[in-house]
Amino acid sequence: MRRARTWLPGLLLVSPSIILIGVFVYGMIGWNFQLALSDKHKPIQDGAFVGLANFIDLWSEPRWTNAVGNAIVFTVVFVGGALVLGWLLGLLLDKGIKGEAALRTIYLAPMAVSFIATGLVWRWLMNPAPAERATGLNALFANLGLDSLVNDWWTSPDFGMAAMGLPAIWQLSGYIMALFLAGFRGVPEDLREAARVDGCSEWQVYWKVVIPQLRPVLLSAVIILGHMSLKVFDLIIAVAGKQIITDVPAIFMFDMVFEVRDPAKGATIASYMLLAVAAVVIPYLIWTIRKERSEGR
Amino acid sequence: MRARWKVAGAAALTGVLAATGCGGGGGDGGGNTQVEVFSWWTGGGEEAGLNALIEKFQEDNPDIEFVNAAVAGGSGTNAQAVLEGRLQSQDPPDSFQGHAGAELQDYIEAGYLQPLDDFYDEHGLREAYPEQLIDQISYDGSIYSVPVNVHRSNVLWYNPSVLDEAGVDGAPETLDEFIDDLRTIEEETDVIPLAVGAQWTVDHLLESVLLGELGVEAYNALWEPGADWSTPEVQTALERFDEILQYSQEESASEDWQEASKRVVDGEAAFNIMGDWAAGYFVNDLGMTEGEDFAWAPSPGTDGAYMWLSDSFTLPEGAPNQEAALTWLELVSSQEGQDIFNPLKGSIPARTDGDPARYADSQYLTEAMEQWKSDELAGSFWHGVTVNNRWKSDIDTALGLYLQDGDLDTLQGALDSAAQA
Numbered sequence A: 001m002r003r004a005r006t007w008l009p010g011l012l013l014v015s016p017s018i019i020l021i022g023v024f025v026y027g028m029i030g031w032n033f034q035l036a037l038s039d040k041h042k043p044i045q046d047g048a049f050v051g052l053a054n055f056i057d058l059w060s061e062p063r064w065t066n067a068v069g070n071a072i073v074f075t076v077v078f079v080g081g082a083l084v085l086g087w088l089l090g091l092l093l094d095k096g097i098k099g100e101a102a103l104r105t106i107y108l109a110p111m112a113v114s115f116i117a118t119g120l121v122w123r124w125l126m127n128p129a130p131a132e133r134a135t136g137l138n139a140l141f142a143n144l145g146l147d148s149l150v151n152d153w154w155t156s157p158d159f160g161m162a163a164m165g166l167p168a169i170w171q172l173s174g175y176i177m178a179l180f181l182a183g184f185r186g187v188p189e190d191l192r193e194a195a196r197v198d199g200c201s202e203w204q205v206y207w208k209v210v211i212p213q214l215r216p217v218l219l220s221a222v223i224i225l226g227h228m229s230l231k232v233f234d235l236i237i238a239v240a241g242k243q244i245i246t247d248v249p250a251i252f253m254f255d256m257v258f259e260v261r262d263p264a265k266g267a268t269i270a271s272y273m274l275l276a277v278a279a280v281v282i283p284y285l286i287w288t289i290r291k292e293r294s295e296g297r
Numbered sequence B: 001m002r003a004r005w006k007v008a009g010a011a012a013l014t015g016v017l018a019a020t021g022c023g024g025g026g027g028d029g030g031g032n033t034q035v036e037v038f039s040w041w042t043g044g045g046e047e048a049g050l051n052a053l054i055e056k057f058q059e060d061n062p063d064i065e066f067v068n069a070a071v072a073g074g075s076g077t078n079a080q081a082v083l084e085g086r087l088q089s090q091d092p093p094d095s096f097q098g099h100a101g102a103e104l105q106d107y108i109e110a111g112y113l114q115p116l117d118d119f120y121d122e123h124g125l126r127e128a129y130p131e132q133l134i135d136q137i138s139y140d141g142s143i144y145s146v147p148v149n150v151h152r153s154n155v156l157w158y159n160p161s162v163l164d165e166a167g168v169d170g171a172p173e174t175l176d177e178f179i180d181d182l183r184t185i186e187e188e189t190d191v192i193p194l195a196v197g198a199q200w201t202v203d204h205l206l207e208s209v210l211l212g213e214l215g216v217e218a219y220n221a222l223w224e225p226g227a228d229w230s231t232p233e234v235q236t237a238l239e240r241f242d243e244i245l246q247y248s249q250e251e252s253a254s255e256d257w258q259e260a261s262k263r264v265v266d267g268e269a270a271f272n273i274m275g276d277w278a279a280g281y282f283v284n285d286l287g288m289t290e291g292e293d294f295a296w297a298p299s300p301g302t303d304g305a306y307m308w309l310s311d312s313f314t315l316p317e318g319a320p321n322q323e324a325a326l327t328w329l330e331l332v333s334s335q336e337g338q339d340i341f342n343p344l345k346g347s348i349p350a351r352t353d354g355d356p357a358r359y360a361d362s363q364y365l366t367e368a369m370e371q372w373k374s375d376e377l378a379g380s381f382w383h384g385v386t387v388n389n390r391w392k393s394d395i396d397t398a399l400g401l402y403l404q405d406g407d408l409d410t411l412q413g414a415l416d417s418a419a420q421a
Helices: A002-036 A053-060 A062-094 A100-112 A115-125 A136-143 A160-186 A189-197 A202-230 A234-240 A249-260 A263-294 B002-019 B044-060 B074-088 B102-109 B117-122 B131-137 B160-166 B175-188 B199-221 B232-245 B250-254 B257-265 B277-285 B322-333 B335-345 B363-374 B389-405 B408-420
Strands: B034-039 B065-070 B095-099 B145-147 B149-152 B155-158 B192-194 B269-274 B295-298 B305-309 B311-314 B376-379
Touching (some): A053 A263, A062 A100, A062 A202, A062 B389, A115 A136, A115 A160, A189 A202, A202 A263, A234 A249, A249 B389, B034 B074, B044 B277, B044 B322, B145 B322, B149 B335, B155 B277, B160 B175, B160 B269, B175 B192, B199 B232, B199 B269, B199 B305, B199 B376, B232 B408, B257 B269, B257 B277, B305 B363, B322 B335
Antiparallel strands (some): B155 B295
């Protein structure tokens, strides 16, 4: 009885959210997988169990492989770009640039903008019109006499998705900068001092002392960017609308669910997206839990 | 187990809808004191037309409260997603707007719609609408919707002064002439020969080229399930289509139809093939003058063929206020109702007995009303007349992939397998 008194109030306190999350997150995930394993290709069908058939069939569709390819290109450019730029900005601020507070705010500001708004602005900036009708960046290049830089932006079949990563980099690199800056600041000054006393150059201090300590920051940054990138939807819609040139799995899924009304196929795509995100997030969770255990927390 | 999940889902959805203010209507059980009408007409002439209809409805039926459940955005995409949720959770509006024809097929198969055959007989609608229209919107011998207007999809818009400048004499009548004209304009002037917009406007162009090359009968035959798309005739049509597309602007993918059509009246492009809502846009939104700033013709090769699409209203299964819903359908199917709505929306009545005087302000609409009575009818695939959503999406995907890689054979193969699916 006395024991119950210690754990019961706590449990009562968290149980509503456990139940809600259980039903509306994990229950729905289960429901989604069940749909993905059925042949419910029209809302009225009951849907019999067909195993992994939907998961296999999807790969024979050109639209799916195209969308996956686009998502991969987008992810590589976006995650890589935001990391490098964010890291660089963080490094510069850490070196004690004047007006740090103002710069920090300026770089962080894009975070406050929604992807839709970012997309609308970049839709204009990355207008693919040739020099004589150019607007946005193409007009800038043309006016500066840099005609060779005028390009098709996101409408190019080869580099289109890479261009689509630019607005995303613009939006998120400030946030990554803040993460890295916190990481840099988290490295005790004593450590750097000790390294300097041992005869390290300033470059070596960074490379050998500070950067190894940033691994957790880097990992969180990759997780945050990675999962955003794998489920990107609103940015693409705002820049390009629904077109095959910039098709990604989330848009394919939306089409299947709301326009074609094919619950099983929509659920299959959703499952792949969840698995892709899980492939990024789960190792991270395991790693944190292990680390916390080993640190005796 | 499954049933329980459905109930849970329905309850959740209803909650969400009630919270966002899209619920309404269902609560008071069949009193017929109100009618909830669902549409995506929330702006411009569409909204004006709908409001005029509502006003008329309230005037005639002061006892019935009209609930306008219009959902804005995405040219209907948002509304369709909301509607799907309501239909699945058995909370249908009393009547909803949809494109007439095969686009409603999914709803019919799902058992969401009631057949309106008796309603048609009772109000003599089989005589009021063109016979071919009745044929093309029937599904398994029954009719499930009441068309309120008609738009034309196969219209070639052009800028007369640009054509003059290039020495092109009037609108081209065949696809061959069209391609010649496009070439002349490219050689003689700096303007874009043919303005197109985002992917869907290319779908729109494709249907006009198919109709122009194949003719009404062969075009309509393409939309029978299992139709053969691997024929040399289709191949020729696609080759023409490919050639025509070469004369469009590079940045087309970044423009919607308004931007593309606007290029014509602005003198930046010579031609644009778009539905006749462009006329309303030119005149009402851009303040242009018919015949001076822009002119029109049936798209090349389609003279005498009216590629139509239509907005229509339905009677859902389980509509809470069925009597009131039928009263609404009676209004939208009547000559008076259609003549109230269409001049404002910039479309023509689907009935053939509309009063021309009400459309006299618009030279375009006046002509269109005449042609609607006499032309052969072909259904627009992109606007949901001839194909269901899956087929339409398959074509759109095939076309999008073609726009990327330019491979005509793959396009034709994909179109053929879309028809077999």
